[in-house]
Amino acid sequence: MxxxxxxxxxxxxxxxxxxRNRWYTLASIATISACLFLFGLFYSIITNFQYMVHAAEEGVSVTVFFDEGTTEDQILALQADLQVRPEVSKIDYESADAAWEGFKEQYLGEYADGFTENPLADDANLQIYMSDVSMQPALVTYLESVDIVKTVNRSEITASTLSGLNKLIAYVSVGIIVVLLCVSIFLIHNTVTIGxxxxxxxxxxxxxxxxxxFFVRAPFVIEGIIIGIIGSIIPVVVVYFIYNEAVVYIGTHFAMLSNLLAFVDSTVIFEKLAPISLIIGVGIGFLGSFITVRRHLHV
Amino acid sequence: MEKSFRNKMSRDNGASKNEVIVMENVTKSYNEGAPALNGVTLHIKKGEFVFIVGDSGSGKSTLIKLLLRELVPSKGTIKVMGYDLARIKRRKIPFFRRKIGVVFQDFRLLKDRNVYENVAFAQRIIMKSNRDIRRNVPSILATVGLAGKYKSKVNELSGGEQQRVALARALVNRPDILLADEPTGNLDPGNTRDIMKLLEQINENGTTVIVVTHNREIVNEMKKRVIKMNKGVIVNDEENGVYIDEDY
Known part of the structure; x- marks a missing residue:
């Protein structure tokens, strides 16, 4: 009891x-909020970049054509083989007949009646979509080594640009996280010193x-945790509204970019961002108060 | 005076069960200079009223800090209420301190809390139930003459009243020893007398009271045991003693 x-x-x-210590409370909440606001913005931007790059990656395909006389069974066997590779996300098979039908429809129309045989009889192909574009060279090397393969068409520039962009995002992420960490440590150190x-x-x-x-520490730690909770809720709410407004603004003012810019739905971002921010906020609040009190417990 | 001091020292050589403070040959040195306390031996019995006097730098503050286990002696042993302060484990220090009430010159009250909360705080530390707190705090506030001011913020009180709050806080847990470090240093003569009367009353109820002070008038008036310190050593220890400035 x-x-x-x-x-x-x-x-x-x-x-x-x-x-009791209103100014200290406000300073602490402002510090944590500022750090998490920057984190939230950065997280939203990076998540969208990754999403767009990934969407572009999924559109990049490798088309494989086969030697004369290759049977459909051989092609389908190769398709089944490729399907299990981790870098492959989807494979579309286009038979020679389907290729001819598509060609006729697109380019010849009624003039196609003059053809009695399929001129694209050797153009059955596999269109391979990748989940990881950086693996494209390895996949192409493998395909070229397969006996029945005649040619492999791919866009090396697109693939290398996208994998380069992926690397750039990774480097920028690490860089910004380091900067944010330094800024956070500096701000929190100052706030703790005031405390x-x-x-x-x-x-x-x-x-x-x-x-x-324990008796000395407990109220301060609870205070720190409350500050952490408030300090993390504020930036998440602010970033949420800014994000939604920004998506609407870009959608209306830069309509011509709508094909290029596909934004991640805000609920997808915030169902991760909110708990992460809360954990960081509570962690900072807990550690900040714990360390502050510890320095003076040796009386 | 020298003779009586020697008599006292020989009388206390064998530690009796009645002693609440036993310091044997205690030296405390800081990093530089002469030791703040140099080979001090001091025995205080249960129920005594003791003044510790001396000029600034005589070692009084170091002595108080050692008795509160804020400092650890460089040499010698200190036993307070059976706790060996040179060896006590850190986690046991709070439990030791609960046996000692302490009052400071600058009161050291929690300024953002009212009188009641300042006193109740000491009870909460020892996990008293709310019912006990509601009974004990008004009772001790009445003892120190602050029954009507329990709702007041401490910074709205006079110096004398603030020191009474500090006394109430020190006494509410019924300590065995009350340590008062310059308790009247910031008070006018009227409040000084009131506080000293209270301390005497507390002592009459069985609490050992140790008062560190500069106030000659009070010391000479009260005729209690007086321990005089100078340059880190006890130079005089006398029952019914007086505090005389030897420069005059």
């Missing part, structure tokens, strides 16, 4: 501390009276 009393007392004091000067006397008094480390 007494422990429960102390527990609720610590929680009550944690909430009261928020209003120390505010708390020093109070912690000293508690220790002289005979408070255990």
């Amino acid at each position: 007494r422990i429960i009393n102390s527990f609720f007392y610590a929680i009550g004091q944690g909430f009261k501390n928020l209003t 120390i000067s505010v708390r020093k006397e109070e912690i000293g008094i508690m220790k002289y009276i005979g408070a255990t480390d």
Whole structure:
């Protein structure tokens, strides 16, 4: 019962501390919010970049044509072989007849009646779509080594551009995360330093009276966690609105780019961003208060 | 005076069960310069009222910090209420401190809380139930003469009243020893007398009271045991002693 009393007392004091040191509370919330706001923006932008690059990657295909006399069974066997490769996402088989039908429809129309035989009899092909464009050279090398394969058509420039873009995004991500981390550490260090000067006397008094480390620490840690929760909710909400507004704005003002710019739905982004931000916010709040108090417990 | 000091020292050589503080040959050195405390031996019995006097730099503050286990002695042993302060484990220090009430010159109250909460805080630390707190806090506030001010913020009180709050906080857990470090240093003569009367009353109820002070008038008026320190050593220890400035 007494422990429960102390527990609720610590929680009550944690909430009261928020209003006792209003400026410190506001500074801490602002610091965490600023860090997580930058993180949220960055996360949204990177997620969209990755989504667009991935969408472009999925449109890149390799077309394989076969030697004269290759049977449909041989082609279908190769298709089954390729389908199990991890870098392959989809394979479309186009038979010689289907190729001719498509050609007729697209280019000849009624003039096709003069053809009694299929002029594209050797143009049965496999169109291979990839999940990872950077593996295209390896796949092409393999295909060219297969006996029945005559030619492999691919766009090397597109593939190398996309895999280069992927690498660039990875480097930029790491770079921005490092910068954000440094900025966060600097800001949080400053806030914790302010917290120390505010708390020093109070912690000293508690220790002289005979408070255990746990009793001294608990209200501050609870206060830190509450600050972390508030400090993470604010930027997530702000980024959510900014994101939705930005998507609408770009959609209306840059309509000609609508084919290129396909945005990730906000719910997809925020169902990950919200918990990540909350964990980071609570983590910063917890550690910040824990470290602040620890420095003064040796009284 | 020198003779009586020697008599006292020999009398206390064998530690009796009645002693609540036993310091044997305690030295405390900081990084530089002469030791702040040099070979101090001091025995204080349960229920005593002791003044510790001396000029700035005489070692009084170091002595108090050692008794509160804020500092660890460089040499010698300190036993307070049976706790060996040179060897006590860190996690046991709070439990040791609960046996000692402490009052400072600058009151050290939690300024953002009212009188009641400042005193109740000491009870919450020892996990008293809310019902006990509601009974004990008003009772101790009445003892120190602040029954009507329990809702006041401490920074709205006078110096004398703030020191009474500090006293109430120190006493509410019924400590065995009350340690008062310059308790009247910031008070006018009227409040000084009131606080000293309270300390005397507390002592009469069985609590050992140790007062560190510069106030000659009070020391000389009260006729209690007086321990005088100078340059880190005890130069005089006398029952019914007086505090005389030897420069005059």
